[in-house]
Amino acid sequence: MGRWINKIIKPTVAPEPEDHIAIEDLARLADGAVDKAENQHFIRHLNRCQRCYEILQETLKDLADEASVQTTSSPWWKTRTAYALAASIILVLLIGGQLVFNYWNQRPQVILATLNLDQQLKDILLVDDALRWEKGERVNRLVAALQQKGLQVKELNLVVLSKPYYQKKSLFGPKEALHIRIENKVAYLEVKEMNQ
Numbered sequence: 266m267g268r269w270i271n272k273i274i275k276p277t278v279a280p281e282p283e284d285h286i287a288i289e290d291l292a293r294l295a296d297g298a299v300d301k302a303e304n305q306h307f308i309r310h311l312n313r314c315q316r317c318y319e320i321l322q323e324t325l326k327d328l329a330d331e332a333s334v335q336t337t338s339s340p341w342w343k344t345r346t347a348y349a350l351a352a353s354i355i356l357v358l359l360i361g362g363q364l365v366f367n368y369w370n371q372r373p374q375v376i377l378a379t380l381n382l383d384q385q386l387k388d389i390l391l392v393d394d395a396l397r398w399e400k401g402e403r404v405n406r407l408v409a410a411l412q413q414k415g416l417q418v419k420e421l422n423l424v425v426l427s428k429p430y431y432q433k434k435s436l437f438g439p440k441e442a443l444h445i446r447i448e449n450k451v452a453y454l455e456v457k458e459m460n461q
């Protein structure tokens with residue numbers, strides 16, 4: 266199963282796609298418990314999304330490890346439930362009411378986080394409308410801000426923004442969130458309106 270999936274999925278490091286596959290769906294996919302339409306939908310996403318691909322890889326690895334364990338009774342934490350799998354892949358941290366999750370492949374470390382877009386972050390985004398920020402004062406300010414919010418970022422060589430950020434005109438508009446993905450000292454940022 267794992268090998269088969271490896272063959273058909275070739276992720277490219279593309280911009281972060283809209284909706285990620287839920288952890289439990291990745292677990293079902295790894296288990297082969299999806300129908301054809303779902304399968305196609307997931308594969309299409311996995312082709313474009315490094316994040317989901319890596320989580321799936323880890324899930325498959327876990328399943329392979331589990332299968333190679335020759336015991337008849339598995340300990341409760343090895344039961345093949347989506348949540349047990351998820352727990353083995355992702356460390357979920359709640360920092361100041363915000364969901365931040367770090368997960369590790371062997372290398373490199375990938376940090377994914379969704380932060381409330383507060384004034385400190387807005388100020389950094391509003392400096393100008395450049396979409397690529399090379400190392401410098403602005404990048405340092407961002408690193409400092411992210412560290413304050415609990416992200417384990419040491420340094421960044423490049424920051425890539427999905428689109429220019431403009432201040433919302435209405436104070437009562439929907440709240441915004443900053444989605445961040447950091448890999449190889451490059452941070453990808455995307456501002457999205459929060460649904461709730």
Ligand SMILES: [Zn+2]
Pocket residue numbers: 282284285286310314315316317318
């Ligand atoms: Zn995804």
